[in-house]
Amino acid sequence: MDVLKIATAGSVDDGKSTLIGRLLYDTKSLTTDKLEAIEKKSKANGFDYLDFSLATDGLVAEREQGITIDVAHIYFSTAKKSYIIADTPGHVEYTRNMVTGASTSQASIILVDARKGVVEQTYRHFFINDLLRVEDIVVAVNKMDLVDYNEEAFNKIVSDFGALTQKQQFKAQRITFVPISALKGDNVVNASTEMPWYDGETLLEHLEQLNPSQVEEVGARFPVQTVIRPKQDQYHDFRGYAGKVSGGALAVGDAVTVLPSGRNSVIKDILFYNASFTKVDAGNSCTITLEDDVNVSRGDILVKSAQAPSLTKELQATVCWMDNNALVPGTKYLVQQGTAQILGKVKSINSVVHTDFSGVDATDKLVLNDIGKVTIQLSKQVLNDQFLDNKQTGSFILIDTQSHATAGVGFIGS
Amino acid sequence: MDTTTQPITDTKATLALNPLESEAVYIFREVVAQFDRPVLLFSGGKDSITLVRLAQKAFFPAKIPFPLLHIDTGHNFPETIAFRDKLVKELGLELIVRNVQDAIDEGRVIEETGKYASRNMLQTTTLLDALEEFKFDAAIGGARRDEEKARAKERIFSVRDDFGQWDEKNQRPELFNFLNGNIDHGQNVRVFPISNWTELDVWSYIASEKIEIPSIYFAHQRKTFLRDGMLWSAQDDVVFRAEDEEVVEHTVRFRTVGDMSCTAAVLSTADTIEKVVGEIRTSTISERGARIDDKRSEAAMEKRKQQGYF
Numbered sequence: 171m172d173v174l175k176i177a178t179a180g181s182v183d184d185g186k187s188t189l190i191g192r193l194l195y196d197t198k199s200l201t202t203d204k205l206e207a208i209e210k211k212s213k214a215n216g217f218d219y220l221d222f223s224l225a226t227d228g229l230v231a232e233r234e235q236g237i238t239i240d241v242a243h244i245y246f247s248t249a250k251k252s253y254i255i256a257d258t259p260g261h262v263e264y265t266r267n268m269v270t271g272a273s274t275s276q277a278s279i280i281l282v283d284a285r286k287g288v289v290e291q292t293y294r295h296f297f298i299n300d301l302l303r304v305e306d307i308v309v310a311v312n313k314m315d316l317v318d319y320n321e322e323a324f325n326k327i328v329s330d331f332g333a334l335t336q337k338q339q340f341k342a343q344r345i346t347f348v349p350i351s352a353l354k355g356d357n358v359v360n361a362s363t364e365m366p367w368y369d370g371e372t373l374l375e376h377l378e379q380l381n382p383s384q385v386e387e388v389g390a391r392f393p394v395q396t397v398i399r400p401k402q403d404q405y406h407d408f409r410g411y412a413g414k415v416s417g418g419a420l421a422v423g424d425a426v427t428v429l430p431s432g433r434n435s436v437i438k439d440i441l442f443y444n445a446s447f448t449k450v451d452a453g454n455s456c457t458i459t460l461e462d463d464v465n466v467s468r469g470d471i472l473v474k475s476a477q478a479p480s481l482t483k484e485l486q487a488t489v490c491w492m493d494n495n496a497l498v499p500g501t502k503y504l505v506q507q508g509t510a511q512i513l514g515k516v517k518s519i520n521s522v523v524h525t526d527f528s529g530v531d532a533t534d535k536l537v538l539n540d541i542g543k544v545t546i547q548l549s550k551q552v553l554n555d556q557f558l559d560n561k562q563t564g565s566f567i568l569i570d571t572q573s574h575a576t577a578g579v580g581f582i583g584s
Numbered sequence: 585m586d587t588t589t590q591p592i593t594d595t596k597a598t599l600a601l602n603p604l605e606s607e608a609v610y611i612f613r614e615v616v617a618q619f620d621r622p623v624l625l626f627s628g629g630k631d632s633i634t635l636v637r638l639a640q641k642a643f644f645p646a647k648i649p650f651p652l653l654h655i656d657t658g659h660n661f662p663e664t665i666a667f668r669d670k671l672v673k674e675l676g677l678e679l680i681v682r683n684v685q686d687a688i689d690e691g692r693v694i695e696e697t698g699k700y701a702s703r704n705m706l707q708t709t710t711l712l713d714a715l716e717e718f719k720f721d722a723a724i725g726g727a728r729r730d731e732e733k734a735r736a737k738e739r740i741f742s743v744r745d746d747f748g749q750w751d752e753k754n755q756r757p758e759l760f761n762f763l764n765g766n767i768d769h770g771q772n773v774r775v776f777p778i779s780n781w782t783e784l785d786v787w788s789y790i791a792s793e794k795i796e797i798p799s800i801y802f803a804h805q806r807k808t809f810l811r812d813g814m815l816w817s818a819q820d821d822v823v824f825r826a827e828d829e830e831v832v833e834h835t836v837r838f839r840t841v842g843d844m845s846c847t848a849a850v851l852s853t854a855d856t857i858e859k860v861v862g863e864i865r866t867s868t869i870s871e872r873g874a875r876i877d878d879k880r881s882e883a884a885m886e887k888r889k890q891q892g893y894f
Contacts, residue, residue, distance in 0.1 A: 173603050173604060173780075201867070201868055201869050201870040202868045202869055203869050203870050204870055240737055240752070240753070240755060241737070242729075242733070242736040242737055243729040243730075243736050243779070243780065244736065245729070245730040245780075245782045247782070247784070252782070252785070254780055266757055267757065269757070269759065270757040270758060270759055273759040273760045274758075274759075274760065274761075395610070395613040395614060395617050396613050396616055396617040398643060398644075398645070398646050399646065400645045400646035400647070401646075402645075402646075404645075405645045405646075408645060410645075412613050412642070412643075413613075414606060414609075414610045414761070419598075440599060441592060441644075442599055442601070442641065442644075443640070443641040443644045444590045444591070444592050444593060444644060444645075445592065445593050445594075445595045446592050446593065446594045446595065447595060447596075447597055447598060447599040448596055448597065448598065449597075449598040449599070450598065450599040451598060451599070451600055453603060453606060454599050454600060454601050454606050455601065455605075455606040455607075455609040455610050455613075455642070456599055457644075468617050492757050504766070506762055506764070509614075509617070561760070562760065562761070565759070565760055567759055567762045567764065569764055569766055574764070574766035574767055574768065575756060576756045576757050576758075576759070576762070576764045579757070579759045579760075
């Protein structure tokens with residue numbers, strides 16, 4: 171069955187938890203015991219409605235403060251699809267968690283409060299989804315019940331968004347607008363009777379027919395995770411390269427180049443468990459053997475020779491900073507691209523980007539939750555894949571050499 | 585049979601896996617590449633059995649390149665232990681067993697008393713001791729994010745400090761499919777390859793892969809008694825039963841298999857894997873609804889995890 175990964179984005183009190191709760195409730199995904207627990211706790215907290223945030227805010231600190239601190243993963247399924255929702259925090263100070271949630275999602279639901287319209291946070295959410303190349307965006311205009319289900323309020327938000335989409339980089343992104351009331355259940359799973367002027371799909375109907383990954387990555391890439399060498403008689407000479415195909419497809423007989431060494435060979439076999447295949451598509455884990463005994467190890471990337479990218483020792487990238495220590499020029503980090511970890515040095519920080527699409531400012535440092543343009547020098551060559559061309563090899567993380575923390579994420583491209 | 589001796593067959597088709605399977609295999613390979621001493625935490629339950637199959641797939645035709653570790657509470661279902669030993673023998677795996685009873689005998693942990701006494705909490709000490717004894721730096725577990733709300737917050741690579749503690753408010757961001765396993769000496773990482781699977785995904789996978797599981801997962805006759813709306817096994821001496829708690833035989837199965845002292849049975853006639861899948865699909869009760877230890881408080885799981893529970 172298809173799995174659709176979705177991230178939610180919305181400001182505090184825009185109703186993210188209520189929407190997720192509503193989705194679970196109306197698709198009958200909340201089990202009796204969990205529902206009872208929510209009812210009991212809602213009552214104990216003095217609410218006269220079901221507080222669905224209790225289903226998603228899993229940490230004591232979250233329930234104490236009534237806010238979402240970290241990403242929670244919520245699961246439900248219909249007859250057609252399995253859904254994984256990354257419920258990400260809406261607070262400005264948790265931008266890094268929003269980026270985290272959106273990075274693994276194929277679709278995003280951006281909530282907008284019908285009363286407030288497009289606000290600064292909406293710009294930020296949309297900016298991050300554009301930067302991260304999320305394929306499908308659903309703008310859920312929530313709390314329609316509080317504006318008397320007024321068509322004009324909805325249309326105003328749709329047209330305000332038009333100004334944003336003109337500035338987006340990821341042109342293949344599809345954007346859909348749905349007027350909803352998560353609290354009352356209008357147009358979430360069931361069609362609303364309050365908005366006869368809206369003849370589109372409900373939110374769930376829309377999600378059901380989404381078919382992401384229609385965006386072709388440029389070139390097949392196969393980052394090698396580990397080398398499989400069974401120490402047994404039967405497979406004495408077996409030498410397989412284990413990995414997961416990022417973008418494109420690979421087939422037996424394809425001429426491939428091992429990067430960064432540049433050695434060439436041909437795919438002899440594509441294996442998974444005890445079966446052999448002629449072709450493997452993007453997103454699949456497999457083990458590849460080559461015709462020649464070339465040197466391949468973890469960190470190397472196999473590419474189709476005809477689609478080989480250029481290599482570079484200097485990356486231009488947009489970086490989202492996620493660490494409490496600021497990013498300053500001269501600092502060394504481990505740069506991980508694919509499965510390779512290479513020592514790199516921040517050569518310069520060129521600018522900090524405004525997430526409202528209003529441009530950039532000159533700066534010499536990035537602090538927690540900043541997004542900026544950075545130049546990084548590397549000790550070895552890496553692929554110069556642009557993030558707009560390949561999501562997997564066009565991105566990297568920066569690992570702090572002291573704390574080992576994942577301190578930032580980078581998107582290659584100037 | 586040791587599956588690594590199987591020949592590779594040619595299917596002449598395009599490889600297109602279930603995305604969850606592809607992701608789990610990817611995670612297993614990252615563990616083996618990034619850590620010196622990984623171990624798979626094996627309880628004999630359906631989730632850890634699924635992990636074993638996924639690990640086989642990840643490294644075929646080589647053997648699974650790490651041992652299994654069973655933290656034995658001493659209160660396991662005998663069917664589970666028999667199954668464990670058979671599986672390990674058939675696949676030629678290395679099994680390490682560490683017993684909670686030893687920690688009790690040494691006075692390192694104190695056994696709970698009373699009606700709700702359970703050894704589930706006591707496992708943490710034995711687990712942390714075993715990780716230290718063998719210098720394991722990555723412990724792979726079958727926890728899923730759909731099980732419980734504190735688990736929904738957990739990363740796939742979850743860093744634990746010297747004391748095995750989980751710092752839930754300061755987790756490493758996990759972006760795209762980057763799994764950062766860089767740690768200090770003494771720290772370890774808990775790894776959850778089936779984080780994104782649901783209970784139904786696991787059962788469907790067991791059905792489609794025809795994976796063998798212990799018989800207690802299927803409907804059978806069992807002596808039980810009713811407490812707090814749940815059916816407890818009265819077949820063994822493990823669960824304390826008061827005199828007024830009457831023993832009745834029922835057709836039941838277990839939906840989750842943990843320590844016997846905290847795992848209740850459910851009334852069921854599902855005696856095949858297909859029927860089990862059908863039952864889970866239509867169930868209105870969550871899996872952990874039958875785990876008494878989760879009901880101790882709103883934050884029971886979060887507290888246990890902070891202390892090093894897996």
